[in-house]
Amino acid sequence: MIALVLAMVWARRGQTLVVALLALFGVAAAVAAPAYLRAADRAVAAGQVETATPNELAVAVRAYQQDVREDKPGAEPRGPDLERSGTALAGLPGFDYVYSMEFPAIGIEPSIAYATRFAYRQDVCDHLEMTAGRCLVGESDIVLPEQIGRRLEIGAGDSVSLSFALRIVPRGEPPFYVKNGAAKRFLVAGLYRVPDPGDVYWGSRGFINPGASLPAGAGLPAFVNSATIHAMDRGAVDTGLDAFPEPGALDVDKLPAVRDGLADVRAGVTAFQGGVELHSQLPDLLARIDSGRDAGHRIVPVLAVALVLLACLTIFLAVGYGTEGRRPELAVVALRGARWGQRWWLATGENLVAILIGATAGCLAGQLLVNAFAAYRFPGVGADPGLESLRWAPVAAGAAVLTALLAERRQIATPVAELLRRAPSVPDSARAVAADLVVVILAAVAVVQLSSTLRGVGTAAAALVLLAGSLVAARLLVPLATVLGRRALRRGRLGVALAGLQLSRRPGAVRLFALLTAAVAVIGYAAAAVDVAAGGRSDQAVLGTGATRVLHLAPTGRQNLLAAVRAVDPQGTFAMAAVTLPSEPGAPSAVAVDTTRLNAVAAWPSGGPAATRIAQQLHPAAAPPVNVDGAQVTFDISARFAQGKAVAVTAVLSPREGGNDEVVELGVLRNGRHTYGQSVQACARGCTLNSLRIVGGQGTLDVAGVLTVHSINDAPSDVLNDPAPWRASEGGRIGAGAPGGLEIEVTSLNGLPDGMFVHPASAPYPLPVAVSGVTALPAIDNLDARATPVDVRASLPAVPGAGSPAVLTDLDYADRLATDGATSSNAMVWLNDKAPEDVVAALSAHNLTVIADVRAADVRKRLDKQGPAIALWFYVIVAALATALAAGALVLAAAVDRERQVEDLSALRGQGLSRSALRQATLWTYPVLVVAAVVAGTGVATVGWWLTGWALPLAGLDPPALPLAAWPRLLTMLLTAAVTTLLLAGAAVLAGRRTLRGIS
Template sequence: MIALVRAALRARWRSALVMMLLAAAAAGAAAAPLLYEPAARRAATVTEVAAAPAAERRLTAERHLSPVVPDRTQPERAFPPELIGDLPTVAGFDSIGGLWTNGLIVDPAALPPDPGETLTGLNGTLAWRSEVCAHLTVTAGRCATGYNEIVASARTADRAALAVGDTVVFHTSDRYPLNRYTVVGLYTPADPAAGYWAGRPFFAGWQARDPVADPFFTTRETVHRTLSADYVEAADLVARPEAFPGPARTATDVVGRWAAGTEWSVRTDLHALDARITAGDAQLRDGLALAGLPLVLLAWLVLWFAVSFGVALRRTEAGLFALRGTPSSLRWALVLAEAVLPVLAGTPLGYLAAWLLVSVVSATTLDGAPTVTPAAGSMWYAVAAVAGALLVGLAAQWRAVVAPVAVLLRATPARHRQVAVSTLDVVAGALAAAAAYQVSAVDEPAGGLELLVPMLIALTAGLLGARLAGLLAGRAAGRALRRGRLVRGLAAAEFARQPAQLRVVAISVIVFALVGFSATASVVAAEGRGDRARIDLGAPRVLTVADAGEQDLLRAVRAADPEGRYAMATARITRAELDALAVDSTRLATVADWDPRFGPDAATVASLIRPRPATPLRITGESVTVRATAVSPPPDTRLWITLLPATGPIVRVRAGDLRDGTHEYRAAVPACATGCRLGVLEVETPFAVEYAVDVTVSAITDATGPVDAGLTDPARWRVTSGSVLDSPDLAVDARGARLSHTGRGRPDLRLIPVVTPVPLPVVTGGEPDDVLPSATGPVPIARAGHLAAGPAGAITLVDLEYADLAAYDAAMAAEPQVWLRADTPDSVVTALTTHGLVITGERTVAERTTVLAGQGAALALRFHLLTAAGAVLLGVGALLVLGADRPRRVRQLRALRAQGLGAGPAWRSQLVAQLAVVGAGVVLGLAAGALAWWMTRGAITYYVDDWAGPAPPDWPRAEALLGPVTALVVLSLVAAGSALSLRRAVEER
């Protein structure tokens, strides 16, 4: 028996080799997704963690401490507080300790102060942070390692005139003595946005109107022994990719137990990052769960075709075995041996090939992916696929054992029962229709089912297409032969008469349907990621900057790019009721990467949110004078002026006590030497039962002369509305702006210049709130236009200058950014720094696209391209199997040549027949792929989050044809090569 099996395998080694390769393909297709998943999941986690904001990667435990005062009657006799011991440790997290206190950096020349004077200086911080020296770039001297040694930032040293070796005086509280430290080095932070700083604003106060110097870094002992009214002690745990998913979910409990006590507060946004990673893992798992199934099914189908085709070729041999009385057990043993041995031999080869392929793909395309290692799960899937291949092989040889001798010895095989074939068609079509309806009708992710629908539709199209192609070819053959078109007629006859041809048509349809769908999904997903990246950022390049005032941000950007060609300032407006993106609308149309799907174009939006230039009242010089007429003002009624300098804190000065009649009230404002903006004129009245106020402001003068304040223009001045206090009456005429009020309610006597349109215009896709909170009371808001979506995820846009002026609060910008065009010269970026902005990071559309492409959903779709490539290889295998019928075709063609047919038409008919198989697959397969895409396009998951922006396009760009064209070229070359191999044999006669 063994010798017989060896002889059979040796004689039919090509068939055995084909079965082995097809079994290997099935095993590899089943194992590859499970080998790929751990590497892809780790790569997606690395990408997500690297792109996450600092707040989502940190877990912070923090408490405020006061010094120990044994005797409350002597608060100046204090001792340092007791600090915590070891830091908490969690796997996958970097634990960073911190201790700091705030105070004033005092000029030694101002010591000792005059009696009764309060010490003044630059706000500063004395801080310790574990391993801080490794994260500083020391530009002079060395890092602080000893008691009372500090390192100062280079810009703080420049402002405070410090050098290495100088003594710094640090004042923490009037009740404690002054502290003196030695500057041993100067530093610049290596990367203020690095995870080490855990998102803490250590370097963010430099651009504030009341600046805060960069920290003095020192030892923990130095901070601990510096007496202060308040210390902040903290432990920051910064997550690395290996913290997810396990340790990240228990870290809060671990730190909570470490920081037990009411004085500790534990904060974290880890849950948001963990939720995205978990969602990405689920999307990857669902997408890969069915990724290999179409390829396994196709491998089984090709295996069925290969085995059944081989059985048909040696049908006579099986009939002779039966005729000679060979026992059925021996015939079954021979069949089993010929089917089982090649399949078993192909199993380890397929698994090894899958491991090598996934290892190469992971190493070359996945950032941060671990080494791919075999796992039990993938091996079991490979075994299951091979078991299916064995069943397919045995089923295909069933007829060779059980068929009657007369049937096996027939020269022409019997036709298949049409009922059985039609039943298979109906079952496949019903499954495809049900799955397609499920993913298209249910408005939620289909759990990976959307990626199985193409296989079901392709199978249905292949079965029906093969039947249709056979019918059409039969009719075409008769018509062509009657008209004397021999090549076309013989090709059509070959196509119609041979069942093997039609089976390869079905396989070819499935191949092209899978390739077309995968290429379409890949191109659409890539286009959608590119569009989303541009929308997420708002511009080709986005610079993040350290905290700066809204006006400071605008001023610096406009100074760096005075023509408005490259740069635009943006910030978030988060003042209570209004949540919007504020932009410098004078540059919106030039700089922003505007998507037409937003609705109106950028220029239109800019004109809607900024219908006219702002008109702030400018005061220049160190004094301001107001001429006012008061009618019998109550005693102690005062006139106050609020001014907003270009830099520095808001100035509120008393101009004097109002007197009856017309007088001039003058206030000294040194902070306005370089210019200020007038904020408010305020009349302060003493508390009374009845209020009677009548004040008319008729002129304002600064150091340069009269100010064109528009005091006779009713459109230039207003009073508060919506305040808890009563609103006074305002009358503006040729005499000036008159405030008057009589009643029992206390009035809000603030006269406010109108510098922007009221109500404040916004363009939004939501329902904007009615007012913008401001220092002068609520400012009304009105919708000026509608947006379907907006840049940087914003649904509401407002002009940044308008929003800042309307708020009258000289606020710090929230999330300040500078948007840049792609062709922005380096000189503009350098000028931003020159004009006071501190750039903390840069993001580009390409980087954002890379992040989106590294998420779970994108990686699952990418893997389906490998599935499509495997389908093409199986299609090649099917064509090679079809070419094994070469002896029969040579005999037929030589017989036709004996009848007078020329050699050229003979072999060209075979070429046309072979290419027709591929051509039918292209036409029907791409149609099936397009139908599958149309049915499932809405159910495919592209992103980890529930992004509400514009959806990816319905149809891909032209490059989606690259995949089908490549498959067409490969299969056509194989088919043509099979036909051309007959040429010499046919010409020999």
Template sequence: MISLVFVMLRHRRGQAVTLALLGLLAVTSAVAAPAYLIAVDRAVAVGQIATAAPNELGLMASVVKDERVATEDDAPDPSQAEQEGLQFGDVATALVALPGFTYVYSAEYWVIGIDPNPANAGRFVYRQDVCAHLRILTGRCLAAEGDVLLGEHTAQRLNLEAGDSIELRSAVPSPDPRKKDWLPDGKPRRLLIAGTYRVTEPSASFWGARPYFTATPETGPGEPIFTAAVTQQTMDHGRITLAMDGRAGPAALHPDRLGQLRADLQRLGQTTADVGLAVQIDTGMTALLDRIDIGQSSTRLLVPVLAVPLILLACFTIFLTVGYGLEGRQSELAVVALRGSRWWTRWWLAAGESLIAVLAGALCGCLIGQLLVDAVAAIVFPDGGVPSGWSSLRFAPLAAGAALLSVMVAQRRQFVGSVAGLLRRNPSTANGRWTIAAEALAVLLAIVASVQLVLSKGSLTGVGLFAPAILMLALGLLAARALLPLISRYAVRALHRGRVGVALAGLQLARRPGAARLFALLVATVAVAGYATCAVDTAAAGRAVEATLGTGADRVLTVQTAQPQQLLAAVRRIDPDGDFAMAVTRLPPGGSADEAPGLAVDSTRLAAVAAWPSDGPGPAEVAGRLRPELPAPPEFPGPDIAVDVSASGLVPGTKGLRLQVSVSSLNGIGDAVIELGELQNRSATYKQRIAVCQEGCRIDGIGFARTGSFPITAEVVLQGLRATVPDREALPVAQLADPNGWRAGPEVRLAQAPDGLRLTFAESVGDSPFVWIKPASTPAQIPIAVAGGRLADDVISGLDAKPMLTTNAETLPVVPQLGRRAVVVDLEYADRITLNAGLGNAPQIWLNAAAPPDILDRVSAQGLTVIADVRSDQVRRRLEQQGPALALGFHVLAGALAVLLGAGALVLAAAVDRHRRGEDLSALRTQGLRPGPAGQAMLWTYPALVAVAVVIGLLVAAIAWLVTGWALPLAGPYPPDLPLPGRPRLTVLLPVGAVVLLVLTAVAVATGRDLRRRVMHRGTP
């Protein structure tokens, strides 16, 4: 019997090879999914490590010691640190041996002495090998005891240079919480400025997580004073922070030992707790490992979404092709049954040919699947490496078993069918009760899976994971059952109209029992490829939105803390024409957790610079609404200001008012609120020198602070506001005296007086400690553009974190960088409303593609230090290295394999049909059928089937995507609050459908031509 089966295989070797190839593809699909998961897990890890921030690639262990209370028990650690003159014993105890790490030692404490501002202290830092990571601008690097290095901005601001001598002493913050001064904590020491430096890469891994280059109001410009270990140690000081920065090397961050790294970090934290040392461990590596885990979890959801339909499609293909083959062998099987052969002989002769072919293909598929994924991984993940081993082959027996089971199920009729049934020329149609029950079950499962997906809010677990696969299969079956009767009707009508060729082709499709299953298979094939296209294109468009709208512009520079007015002036000096740069700062968070975040932008450059959503109002229109026309603000040209005021109705000591003025520098130095003095019941001139007004200032407001505890009824006349320097012009009296040029609250009535502007205070002024009048150039309510609906209270936090009244100017679909629930205001107008803005919240400079290559130097020349440089194309590349993007590579592979499965099924079905169709058409040719209609019937039967299947398959893919695509974590499990696209572009889906149509049509035409050649030239099949 075995030899007979092999003779059958040799006789029908074309069908056997095709069936073996289908078995190969089936097992290849099953092996490819786990193999791809292993590869993509490694690629996710490698990609996240390559794009990680410096603080995520290492750890820092630090301890604070007071050298004045150190005891003899603090024995020095015999390490390189001791040789440098420092003791890192406590830190080294906490840092157990972590393989693959290298360490940099550092120590620091605060010093004062060179900055005249008592609120500014400097970091006095020793860092191992620091000179190798600095650019020395003037002088030399550290060479002897007593040498120090100053940052370039610090040296310029304090007018110091290399070779100067300075005096420093250690410092501690003032214990008075109301004062932000630094107090001496050691003896002064004379030191030599050996040179000045610039940090070329402040974010380099060498600097670890130390905030050396972050400026704050209390610590100055963010440039440490670097010195040698012996200089730092011998200077009189108290508290000192000793630290070891560990940098992880390739061995520590190898993708195969990330689990061990997490365990080592957990053990390190436990060790420090057990030892009982006051050692602080700071690391971002845990966040990196968590991000890798999240990315890998996304791949484990996205890969099976198409792996499952691909495997089902492979089994369905085998089932269909085996069934087709057995229909062509029914006469042989009928003879075997008629001879009374035993059941196992009958079973072996029926199944052996298909089982051997599928088994041979399955064995090859085990190897091909792994090698295919290895090749794809080497191309798609060139830096991710290809994992060694064949662990994915553990799924091969299951896939092979499913393929063999499909063979057995396809032959059930031949096992149990009667001899009469096997001898029938026309087998039973596809309307049997078992067929209808199976299709009804598929539809029911599709409904259950889709409902479960909705009820679980998109959780791809349980039946929900199979929802796309079952839905595409059910829709394919329904399409086949609905469409083929229509084809039959169309064929009958064509026959009545004399279109014989078209009629014969249609009847061949409609009345072949296997044609419905073949059509359903082709629809499912196209649907899998279409669904893969939907996922890949939607995710790619989403990454583009994240990279552009999520970043805000082509390039975003985050600078050290600066006042909004300073940032605005600096950016306008960098780009005076507004072609490529825009100043941006975040509005401080309000007291309510429900308050939407806000962005303050220089709206005059919004249209030129910002990334903007395609729907909703355009950036130019929004900018016009955010910045309505207002009068020019009043200005005075000096550092010295004089205000002429007369007052009456004041009771000294109980009902006094103190005069204040809020100003902003015209050159962007900053703003200030100046106290001029207490008003008297007479005319007086109040003078003050304002440091920020060297180049002139604008007036943001004139204020009156209540000095008593009782309500005030008084009258004040502002008679003049001028610069005290003779050659400087004063504010025109007409502008000052015009009540329409000022805004005031209900506590004050404004009127024009013969000698100036009259202010009459009502009793209600006692309810507020401050009363301000502001120029008409200051909006009473700031216009805002809102995304996410109208604000509940029409109030947002201003630049000083105080409430600011708003007026809703425009509604947006999204605010760049912030998301779908946020507000936008004009930065200059917000600064005018704010009396003392303070430091900006996350000040940034947004740039478009036209920004010059030397933009960083231009920013530095304005006294701003860039601490982060984010480009939208870099963000997009980083997103493409994350789990969702990498996992979708399998969808491309699945789509290609699905098309190959459909093509193979088409070839085998045509090969089986060739004999029957050849006999029919030869008989019709003998009876006088013209060559033209016969050729049409032979050539275009399967191409027509393919064309209809491609159209329906794309529709099935679109429906399946609408029902289930929203649940796919294409942007990860925690997508950003941005309007990510939810459907693919037709310009992408239709070309992919055209390619699939071209491939399948080419296969169908080739089979038709072969049949036509046999019939037309030989006259027999």
């Protein structure tokens, strides 16, 4: 019997090969999913490590060591000593450790306002590039930054003396440094520069930090060796132990050990009982890796299940078609009295052998496919093949066998008379409709389950929806082939009529159309997911960043920021100033920008008002500012307050041509009319008055009175005589106005520790804002962290750089309403793609220090290496396998039908059927079926995406607050349908040509 089955396999080896290939694809899909997840896990971890910053990779332990000169001889040092005890913290496997010590020194800088950073760092010479001389050798060697060498005219071979320095912070005056140790003479062995300041070797605290507002090189360390540090007469020092990973230390299979090591480091720091600090963003990186892996493990199975179901449907069709072609053979076996078991074996043995061969090959093919794809898409990462990838292979193989048995069951149970019919009846029984209805019900249950989680039954929701939609489409559309065939016959179009009637009379026509529709639906769903995710990553990168490029700055004044950006880009074509406003946790984020450049620079969300319209609403016309010109600032003020009530006035002035705000203390007012002034060199070229602060003396209660500002330098008198362009905060009010000047009534300063404020009305009040995701917003925290009433002028889908909920306002007006005159530590310059290459240098020339350069392209690169983006590449594999399954089913169907078609059409040809009609009947049958299936499949994919696509974590498990795309682009779906049509119709045409060649 076995020999007979093998002979049957050989006799129909083409058909057997197709069934084996279909089984191969099904098992390969089951193997490829877990294999791809293993490769994706490795790629996610490698991608996150590759794009991580030094702060995210390094672990820094810091300790402040007390003055060793105060210790008794032979006594243990007071405070933690990382040099002796640091090994207790070296618990991270695969990490290198670097010990460092640093303290301030003076002796070579001409100013005592800042000190030289005197430092030792382990193995530092391996990370320096000497521009003159050599690196450290002896105990008296020192290497200096090349900038210091140029500025102070110090070269290799020169001698310098340095002493330990103590920082003195006098009350009300700037800090300075004094000598606090014996001087030591050093030989300048060389001058250095750092080739890669971003190298993780330098740790997470910015060891190579040039410092803001310091002379060139003054913020960089002067390096010595360990012996020199200990030989110095020194006081307290900062010590550090930095850990950074070796290559491969953060591979996905090593992450559990790293987590355990990090816990040991935390325990070691706690054991010091104070004095030691642990700084690391490594836990955030590990959490991001876990989140990416989890997202991938949710995304991949969705279409893996669909592909396995599609493979089972294909095998069911292939076996059913093959068995249909063997009806006379099965009838002869039944007529000869074969036993039931023999009939089953002869009917199923051929397909079981093919499935066994295909399943065995599929185990290897699935892993090899993933290996090849991982080598192409994730070079250097590896696919990590293992037996775990085969855990679903037996299930897939069993499903293929069960599918084959179900497909053959009907023909084996069919009576002999029915098997001998030339034109078998087309099944349209209630049983078949009931089976389709069961699939529809299962799909509905899975969609309901999906509303709670994308796990369990919810994972199969998309697959079941696509399958159910395809079955329904087949039930509705295939009968149309009969209608169209009869209509064509009545019109004399014999070729079209024969093509339609051939499809409608084939018992497997419904299943074939359902299969093709399901394959196209899977392909369309995969294309939709990839396109939506790509659009979302683009929005995250550009809209989430705020602009094509964002420069983050060291602390600077807001008017200085505006003046510098406008000087670098006077036309407003490529640069825009921006500052993130302070906000309480849970409150909407707020961004203030130079709205005059909003349309030219900012990334703007689609679906909302135009940027030009928003700019007009946020920057309406306002009164001109009050100018204060001259290096000597003078206020003529009359005051009337009760005796013993001390009241002080402070003015905040903003230089018009750049520079940080000047806070001018006018001092305590005296009753009567007096002149108060100070020298403010920054106003030599002109300033504007930002605010006046009126505050009561310490312990003074119930302050009330009146003060009149008669003049401010050369400000026009009408500005002070008119109360309209002025406003006062809580605690007072602007007087009715008099020719003598600006009258300010102080009603009470109780409960106002910051006093009351008077502003020129040079900004609209309340502050105009645009909001996103906010329903009611009475006020926001302004740049001075004080609540400022707002006027909501517009609603946006998202605020560039902040998302939703968020607030957008004008930086100039927000600053005019601020009262602090302080610098902002979150200032930015947004740039578009027209910004010149030297824009950073140009900004630096206008006293702006760039500390970070964030590009939307780099953000997109990081997003492309996260879990969702990596997982979606599996959908490309799914689309390719689905196309192969559909093409294989078409080829098999044509092969099974070929003999009967050749006989029928040859007979019709002999009776006078034209060659043209013959070609139409032969070549149009399956291509027309393909076109109909593509149209129906695309519709099913759209419905499936509507029902289930929202659940895919395409932007990660914690998506950003941005209006990300929810639907694929129409062009993407049309191109996908067109390519699918070309591939499947091409396979159908080739199969039809072979049939045409067999017709005599």
